[in-house]
Amino acid sequence: MMDWTDRHCRVFHRLLTRRALLYTEMLTTGAIIHGDRQRLLGYDASEHPVALQLGGSDPADLAEAARIGADFGYDEININVGCPSDRVKDGRFGACLMAEPDLVARGVAAMKAAVKVPVTVKCRIGIDDQDPEVALDALARAVVAAGADGLVVHARKAWLNGLSPKQNRDVPPLDYDRVYRLKAAMPDVPISINGGIMGIAEAAAHLAHVDGVMLGRAAYQEPWRLLAVDPDIFGEPAQHATMKDVFEAMMPYIADQLAQGTRLHSITRHFVGAFHGVRGARAFRRYLAENGTQHGAGLDVLRAAIALVEVGEPEQAAA
Template sequence: MMTLKDCINPLTLQGNPLSVAPMMDYTDRHFRYFMRQITRRTLLYTEMVTTAAIIHGDRPRLLGFSPEEKPVSLQLGGDDPQELAECVRIGTDFGYDEINLNVGCPSSRVQNGNFGACLMAQPDRVARAVEAMQQATHLPITVKHRIGIDDRDRYEDMANFVRVVSGAGCQRFTVHARKAWLQGLSPKENRDVPPLRYGDVYRLKQDFPHLFVEINGGVTTLAEVKAHLQLVDGVMIGRAAYDRPYLFAECDREIYGENTTPLTRHQVVEAMLPYIEYWLSQGLSLNKISRHLLLLFNGQPGSRVWKRYLSENTHVPGAGVEVILAALAQVPPPEMAGLTVSNI
């Protein structure tokens, strides 16, 4: 059985079957540390960070993370091969386990920078970028993309994209099983309006058996994860990971085969307290971390009072861990609520 040490080895990341999607404004370092109290094995991602931000910005703030977050992948947004290569070298030095190129974001701001989903129309450019990135590191370079964009949404278009980009050295493709409309739909609408086409992703795996193909889009339960894993190599979960983070409590055992007992929700909160105290001592506001904990008890007795208490009190100047403890005291523990870990 693989150990945690095995899991954070860059070579084994190619075989990591479960991940939490990179999500802007959500998957920051505090969310990732929180998720690590729930699952030790799932691959986590940063928010997308643009090459310009890394080259010209505050790198420790943008790229810093705790060792406990590993394995963690840095997602880059950009299209210039040399700039991407420079950022890959920087990300490697920061200690990331994998570098991912965003070819899936449809926002107008991203399009104006000529990166994200619009790059699916330029597979040769993506291939040049991937080649430059791969030459800059020993880490795996991976790509996250859509099944298509606008009217370029035939299976053959996606297959050609993967064929060209894999020829440059990319071996792992995470496919959001929806096309993206670059005009007329917001990023939020692009996550819901275009229909899911899982069959195209399954076919991609059949046609490229030597590549690691990961499916993304609409996955909300571990049962669905297991079903997808019969047909592809990996599953990425997005919004459900934020809306129901405790969904991942069973994944180390159910997906990775570990003989471990997950922390209860109460224990997860207690495990976060030293981390919260440290960041408060560094001048961080409590709500910068507590916002990620709001949905931990989603669907459980006491969830509403937990969310309300945190929402009303964590933004107050000087608020500390006593606010977290006071909120937790109002939530019945599992043994009182008649709950089990599997009741998620």
């Protein structure tokens, strides 16, 4: 979710669910160690619980970046060894590290020695020609032995040679059963599943087999789905009944950000799918696209866009 789940997105998503654990976009260890830490790692206190996701392979750098993240107050540090993009592969982090479980384990051990918060690993079931039965077990057992507090497993192989990252979203097929088998083999290790899960009902079904479910594109592209997380997964009342209520609760944050010089579009770009399936959704998107990018655009633009959405909510209208 690089360039997607930034701080503005996470504040928005937190208003949709109190309980879900939110993740940052993947940040490289080099950027954190040498870059503008406040810009990269700063977040709103409302985001908790929130995990920092790291990309990197050098154990010393991972430990330093984890320490910096923990000092910022993140609730969990996650190392991503599942992202298949060329940008990631060229930097020797992401899914290519599935081929080096011992190196990943050394990174986990270094991070565990550096921080007190949980350290977790996000991975694939394998890459390229690896046998998922062997590759996933090898990685999982190595990182757990090194102290990992849990795994998030994307249930699809990453193809680093021959497929683009976009093609890899659909090919090869998802294999949820492989993740279930890992959980059965490691009953004491918290294991979450990820990949192609489109809604909260699907997530609930997976929870019969694993400990957690990570939503990525579904949560971003149709964020209204998250309104069902608290009542349907945690058995607690939703904090807001409708998307319009969520936006009203978001207004003070947006006003504060605008006062600090943030452009409206930097925030509203995360709202594109908010009313998916409701009459007026297209007009809402168009109005924001045409007016939200203008210099000096303010809350009046967002309010005008919301007013174009007709009665009805996505959770009622969309499948």
